[in-house]
Amino acid sequence: MKNKLFEKYFVFSPYFWLVLFFFIPLAIIFKISISVSEWGMPPYQDIFLFDNGFKINTTFENYIYIFSDYYYIGSFVNSLILALISTFFCLLIGFPLAFYIATSNIRLRNILLVLIVIPFWSSFLLRVYAWKIILQNNGILNVILLNVGITSEPLQLLYNQYAVIMGIVYTYLPLMILPLYGYLNKFDLNLIEASKDLGLNRIKTFFKVILPLSVPGIVAGSLLVFIPVVGEFIIPEMLGGSDRLYYGKILWEEFFVNRNWPGASALAFSGIIILVLPIVIFQILYSRWSQKNEI
Amino acid sequence: MDNNFLVIENISKSFGDNKVLENINLNISKSEFFGLLGSSGSGKTTLLRILGGFEKPDSGRVILDGTDITNLEPFDRPLNYMFQSYALFPHLNVFNNLAFGIKENFTQKEIETNVINIAELLSIEHLLNRKIKQLSGGEQQRVALGRCLIKKPKLLLLDEPLAALDKKLRSKTQLELTTLQKKLKITFVFVTHDQEEAMSISDRMAIMKNGLILECSSPEEIYENPKSLYTANFIGIANIIEIYKKDENFYSDDLGVNFKLNKELKNTKTNILLRPEKIKIQSINNLKTSSFNSFSGEILEKSYLGSFTRYEIKINNMIISVLDQNFNSNSNYNFPKGEKVICSWESESIKILED
Numbered sequence: 033m034k035n036k037l038f039e040k041y042f043v044f045s046p047y048f049w050l051v052l053f054f055f056i057p058l059a060i061i062f063k064i065s066i067s068v069s070e071w072g073m074p075p076y077q078d079i080f081l082f083d084n085g086f087k088i089n090t091t092f093e094n095y096i097y098i099f100s101d102y103y104y105i106g107s108f109v110n111s112l113i114l115a116l117i118s119t120f121f122c123l124l125i126g127f128p129l130a131f132y133i134a135t136s137n138i139r140l141r142n143i144l145l146v147l148i149v150i151p152f153w154s155s156f157l158l159r160v161y162a163w164k165i166i167l168q169n170n171g172i173l174n175v176i177l178l179n180v181g182i183t184s185e186p187l188q189l190l191y192n193q194y195a196v197i198m199g200i201v202y203t204y205l206p207l208m209i210l211p212l213y214g215y216l217n218k219f220d221l222n223l224i225e226a227s228k229d230l231g232l233n234r235i236k237t238f239f240k241v242i243l244p245l246s247v248p249g250i251v252a253g254s255l256l257v258f259i260p261v262v263g264e265f266i267i268p269e270m271l272g273g274s275d276r277l278y279y280g281k282i283l284w285e286e287f288f289v290n291r292n293w294p295g296a297s298a299l300a301f302s303g304i305i306i307l308v309l310p311i312v313i314f315q316i317l318y319s320r321w322s323q324k325n326e327i
Numbered sequence: 328m329d330n331n332f333l334v335i336e337n338i339s340k341s342f343g344d345n346k347v348l349e350n351i352n353l354n355i356s357k358s359e360f361f362g363l364l365g366s367s368g369s370g371k372t373t374l375l376r377i378l379g380g381f382e383k384p385d386s387g388r389v390i391l392d393g394t395d396i397t398n399l400e401p402f403d404r405p406l407n408y409m410f411q412s413y414a415l416f417p418h419l420n421v422f423n424n425l426a427f428g429i430k431e432n433f434t435q436k437e438i439e440t441n442v443i444n445i446a447e448l449l450s451i452e453h454l455l456n457r458k459i460k461q462l463s464g465g466e467q468q469r470v471a472l473g474r475c476l477i478k479k480p481k482l483l484l485l486d487e488p489l490a491a492l493d494k495k496l497r498s499k500t501q502l503e504l505t506t507l508q509k510k511l512k513i514t515f516v517f518v519t520h521d522q523e524e525a526m527s528i529s530d531r532m533a534i535m536k537n538g539l540i541l542e543c544s545s546p547e548e549i550y551e552n553p554k555s556l557y558t559a560n561f562i563g564i565a566n567i568i569e570i571y572k573k574d575e576n577f578y579s580d581d582l583g584v585n586f587k588l589n590k591e592l593k594n595t596k597t598n599i600l601l602r603p604e605k606i607k608i609q610s611i612n613n614l615k616t617s618s619f620n621s622f623s624g625e626i627l628e629k630s631y632l633g634s635f636t637r638y639e640i641k642i643n644n645m646i647i648s649v650l651d652q653n654f655n656s657n658s659n660y661n662f663p664k665g666e667k668v669i670c671s672w673e674s675e676s677i678k679i680l681e682d
Contacts, residue, residue: 222414225381228401229408230428230478240427244418 058304065297066090076294094298104282104299108306111279114193114268115261118200119208122257123250125201126208130249131242133209134216145213148206156203160270163199164190167271191273199267204260208253215249251318255311262307279303331390332357332514333378333482338387340373340538347373349538351387355531358512360505362529364519366561369535371518375484378516379408392481406482407475411490413467415459421446421470422455428478445477448507465496476511485517489524501528522562526550534558550602556680559600564637566603566647567680571596576619581645585619589674598680603650605676608638611667621671626664636661640670 067076068091081087098104133144151159166172167189174186189195223245227237265280272278283303287296333355340348348370355361363371376382378389380401388397396404407428415424425442433441446452449469454462462470468488475483488504489497505528508515519525525532526546533543534557542549542558553559556567570577570586572595577586586599611623624642631653638649649670653661662668 220412220414222410222412223416225379225401225408226410226414226416227427229379229404230474231402231431232428233400233402241416245416 058301061297062301064293065094065301066092067294068093069292069294074293075291094294095302097295098298098302103277107277107282108279108303110276111262111264114196114200114264114276114278115258118197118204118261119254119258121197121201122205122208123254126205126212126253127246127250130209130212130216133213134219135221148209152206157266159203160199160267163195163202164270167195190271193272193276195271195273196268196276196278199271200261200264203267204257207256211252211256212246212249215252216246219245248322259307259311263303330354330356332359332392333516334388334390335374335378336388336390338374338377338384338389340370340377340382340384347538348377348384351538351540353533353540353543355514355516357392357514358508359514360508360528360530361514361516362519362525362532363516363535364522364525364529364532364561365535366520368537370538371520371535372486374535375408375486375516375518378482379406379484380404381408405480406484407478407480408484409471409475409486409488411487413471413491415467415470415474417459419459420455421451421457421459421462424459424470425455425473425477427474441477445473448476449473464491464493465500468492468500472507476513480513482514482516485515487519488517490519490521497524498527504528526562534561552678553600554681556598559678559680564603564648564650566601566606568599568601568645569596570599582622582642582647584622584642586677587619587674588677588679590679592679600678600680601647601672601676602678603637603648604635604652606647606649606670606672608640608649608651608662609669609671610662611669620674620677621669623667623669626662626666626668629662629664631661638662638668640668 063079064076067079068089069076077089079088079090081089129148133141133148136144168174169186169188169190171189173189174183177183177187178185219242223241224237227241228234232240263280263283264278265284268276268278268281269284272281279299283296283299286292286299290296331354333353335351335353335355338348338351339346351370351374363374365371373382377384380396380399380403384397388395390396391404391406396406401408416427419427422442425445426438429438429441442455443452446455449472451466451469451473454466454470459467459470468491472488489500492500501524504515517528529546531543531545532549534541534549536557541555542553549558550562553562559565559567568579568582568586570579572578572592573585577588577592578584579586622642624640624647626638627641627646628639630637633653635650635652638651640647640649647670
């Protein structure tokens with residue numbers, strides 16, 4: 033009987049975790065987002081007032097404020113575009129790599145997998161900072177370009193959206209490769225041979241056999257890259273310039289610089305809804321589709 | 328008959344230091360059902376994969392119907408390969424698996440006609456809308472076969488075509504496969520490790536061992552007159568006896584028996600093969616032991632196989648296998664364990680093994 037009880041709690045522990053560290057914080061953010069701002073600490077009023085009897089003190093002003101100013105929506109759109117482009121490049125680079133690793137012999141495969149994972153052992157911040165050193169005006173890359181004679185003066189490689197995309201693709205590539213590898217690892221190579229045997233050349237075989245059968249791996253890897261990149265703060269902050277503002281940075285500024293907690297919370301909460309809702313719908317549709325297609 | 332439809336010329340192949348195929352030469356005729364038989368590691372699958380274009384030989388040529396196809400990619404070869412795992416596309420239904428190889432060259436209407444024709448030929452027309460996962464092993468095998476045959480290949484390569492089927496289904500499918508092959512007149516080359524399967528479906532077969540072809544002939548010839556000790560043991564049950572010349576006859580020390588051969592021998596010492604069904608087994612009361620080509624021994628083991636009974640007969644230090652047809656319905660006809668019997672054979676049944 034005692035064991036049963038333990039089992040019950042054990043099974044529910046992930047939900048407990050989810051409630052404690054996801055739903056409760058989310059509820060707090062939502063609560064702040066509908067509070068009225070004021071100067072003070074904390075910089076918002078309580079939503080339940082008891083001074084002259086019970087009164088609910090909420091407002092949707094913060095949401096209206098955010099959605100009426102293109103500054104905020106624009107940053108969110110920028111982040112979505114950034115995430116789309118980065119995911120695309122991660123996929124473009126990651127897919128061939130993952131396929132190569134999955135189809136190479138076991139010894140080489142293990143070495144390559146370790147090489148993919150090794151960057152995780154060093155600090156994320158240091159890795160991004162290293163790119164700053166490589167790309168800066170008197171950095172390694174510019175020195176090489178100058179000495180080879182490709183350019184006559186240093187190129188402005190840093191502090192623009194391209195540096196941001198590069199940094200993100202570099203950092204998030206393993207998150208694309210590992211789930212893809214996990215899926216492609218189970219790929220029956222005979223299927224590729226069968227396709228060629230039936231008269232399809234390499235390119236057609238890729239589009240008719242390899243790609244459709246890799247959809248689950250592609251979806252998993254892409255979501256793993258796309259979702260965190262939308263809210264990415266550090267990389268745009270370190271490598272990006274003022275040419276483009278991103279959601280993560282605006283959120284940070286709203287919260288810490290402007291000390292507009294309700295506004296920042298409204299921004300955060302809207303971001304989650306805008307991002308999560310379509311993904312949840314996509315996941316439901318996708319799982320139905322993949323069940324139907326037996327992939 | 329055109330004996331040069333498929334010519335395999337001096338094919339060699341190594342993987343690293345491992346020599347998988349050494350100087351393979353084979354000529355296969357048009358419409359022949361040809362078997363490559365060997366145990367694992369004999370190089371038979373590598374040879375088939377070279378024919379399919381999935382491996383490149385280190386040296387040698389493959390000529391199909393007068394065209395050198397050695398350096399052609401698999402998708403440029405006028406042949407098809409049926410995989411042991413069938414390699415059916417799990418994301419496509421049966422119809423689209425069958426149509427996979429002809430989609431580019433035909434209109435939708437032609438594709439449908441072709442698919443329905445091939446499905447009817449293989450009696451799978453009721454499965455066309457099924458997913459691959461919903462098919463049984465036998466049905467999958469038919470789809471894999473149909474997917475190849477729909478392309479009307481000059482040559483069909485089959486890697487262990489029946490290995491994944493259960494025993495009962497296997498013998499049924501064997502028969503269907505040979506009937507189909509004779510009907511379509513497509514040249515089939517298949518690989519198997521199963522001796523019985525190779526015997527029952529091949530027109531001719533090659534025995535492979537360590538990357539070499541030991542023998543290539545009809546199943547009857549290989550069974551009745553094997554050239555090597557390995558082949559004799561590999562195909563069917565074999566009693567191998569060492570004999571040497573003694574006076575005008577031959578003598579086996581192991582059996583203590585005189586052998587009378589109906590042909591001359593080059594060597595003074597040789598191995599001979601005596602197939603178990605060539606040995607006649609009789610009750611000791613019936614007659615006396617003759618001075619040659621017979622012995623008397625004791626039944627050590629006996630297994631009743633329905634149409635046959637297999638006896639293991641002990642004589643001196645040797646055990647000789649004998650297959651006796653259960654001719655009489657009287658069960659007493661079987662010899663009990665421990666009984667002394669006389670075994671005898673004709674001179675023609677003794678096959679001399681060259682090495």
